Amino acid sequence: MGKSRFLGEFEQFVLLAILRLGVQAYGTTIRQILLDVIQRDVSIGALYTTLTRLEDKGLIRSAMGEATAERGGRAKKYFEITAEGKRALQEARQSLDAMWRDVKLSFVGVKQ
Amino acid sequence: MGKSRFLGEFEQFVLLAILRLGVQAYGTTIRQILLDVIQRDVSIGALYTTLTRLEDKGLIRSAMGEATAERGGRAKKYFEITAEGKRALQEARQSLDAMWRDVKLSFVGVKQ
DNA sequence: GTAATTTATTCTACAAAGTAAAACTAATAA
């Protein structure tokens, strides 16, 4: 079992992107979600590096799609989050929530 | 001005710790908050490295306290967050919120 | 049937952030 390290911020974003894409999460769509939702324009190579690492840690798993492409192009590699991945994501969120709790009150000078 | 990079997760935690400590944020107290609130036990050296980097990026500023210690020991270095630091923190939060939005609904199998 | 074209993944290399351990500093107390 993966030595319970912490999730990096980008790793969290990627996990969340996979979750919201559901069954059709693969390189290009994940990258697009990141761009659409948080305007984060990351190179596709950078994204795959993170995907590989997340899989090595057991936080996601992947499966190659059938080679039934219509308009040319290589087969897609689909990703989904594992139970451990969900757990890691929840933990990261809980920590951040805990740190933010009460802080908002004293956080003057910046509109929320 | 600091080339608007993204905040790492630990950097966010440190900024939040400083915010909630208010006027008495310095090495030891920041470390203690991290331990109390999110059970993150980081070495003091690691913390200072991050503090230094945050200051270099203009997200916090520091000031040495008067040498009026009572029971021996060196003067404290107090930290406070800058306007830019608050902004960066807000942005990081907004991105994470945006990515989490709607995800909760499809997030079955893990108690929230 | 082979050379584009298209869609996608993998590799390589480096920068930035996370982290610990040891060294150092500057006070007070014995």
Added chain:
DNA sequence: TTATTAGTTTTACTTTGTAGAATAAATTAC
């Protein structure tokens, strides 16, 4: 004048973040 105490800096290394180029495997157009 040497401990002791409370605190900060330095050094060194691991992990994450990131881009760009290379590669792969399909389809389509001569």
